[in-house]
Amino acid sequence: MNAIFTDASFQNMLNVANKYGISSNAVTDLTHCLMNSNGTMAQFNIQELGGGGQWMLGGMTMVGDMFNNQLKYTVDGLCAELSNFIQQGAIQYKPLPRLENQQGGFSGNWWGDLGYPNSTGSQNGTSYAIFNNINRLAIQQNGKVTIFDTLNNNIGGVGQQQGGNYSVTFTSQFGTVDLSTLPIVSGVQETVKQSEPLPLLVEEDIVKPNNQQISNLEEDNSFFEEDIFGKIEKLASLKDKGILSEDEFTSKKNDLLSRL
The missing domain is CATH 1.20.5 (Single alpha-helices involved in coiled-coils or other helix-helix interfaces)
Known part of the structure; x- marks a missing residue:
């Protein structure tokens, strides 16, 4: 998925790159990694940052050259500032256009105009798209799309569910997410066509x-x-x-x- 950042987002990323003397391409790649977790962690393999590495908000910073403290300081500073921008909504992807197919439906991003998801998937006939940066979760099942407000849940795990309304279950930093407690932002409603007038009842x-x-x-x-x-x-x-x-x-x- 070739996600594209908004112009304002790219300018914020460029400012961070200039501050630490890192190329904009390296910072862009690092930001993509951070977007997958809403800015809480990143696993990356960027040559300019020492190859493979990992960063976690409030945790350790690991780089390929483990004894290079200056590189650790640079990676930690980059990730911390980019994470702050992401969680403030100052770094976002551009919304995807909805492409209408020949059947009159919409293909590609079935979740509508929410933009680029952090992750997508499908299990047992249920499709999902997670948007941690805007606190949204879209689920498509039996041709219907339901969009939830995930509140403060940072969804990072998806598993198979044995019972309930959906065949998948989601986990966040608080544990298993109970979808029944999440507000529904929107959903596809069925329309009933009435072909002829209903008879009057006596x-x-x-x-x-x-x-x-x-x-x-x-x-x-x-x-x-x-x-x-x-x-x-x-x-x-x-x-x-x-x-x-x-x-x-x-x-x-x-x-x-x-x-x-």
Whole structure:
């Protein structure tokens, strides 16, 4: 994937390159590596930076020439500044255009106008695209695309899931990501075509529910309400851990309560 940075992003990268006396090509390659983890780590093989190396935010810096402290200092400084730009949104990829195919659908980036993903994949009929730099996760299943707001989750792992709505599971720095707690930004809705007018109903045609059906309906509503309150409790836990702000928690809570 030939991802292209925005002009403003490239200027920020060029400023960092000039500061450390490194070529813009080397800094561009290093930034691509950092973008895969939303600026938290990078594994690279760049000749100008001593060949193979690894950097982790708040961790160790390793370079091919392990005794070259000056090179370690340079790599650490480069990665730290580029990481800061990425997490602030000052380094971003240009959005991909949506290419319409002959069938009238869209090919290539089925996730729409989110831009370049950090990673993509497909397992058991489910496709996914991860956008850590804009906190988005797109999942395509059975022809439908659902886009989640990943909040503060930095998704870095994907595995196979045995049950649930999707055949894949995602992990972040907080562990397994519970998709049911993530706000849905958008989704493809099915449209029902009505070919002819519906017949008018008279009172005799209306089937009134019996007492058992009413009881079952009330029980279903009770389960639905418990599910809503369970999600609110999970959101409250995220707020207590500092993952959600008070405003974000209130907004999501009100959205869930409005469904009751």
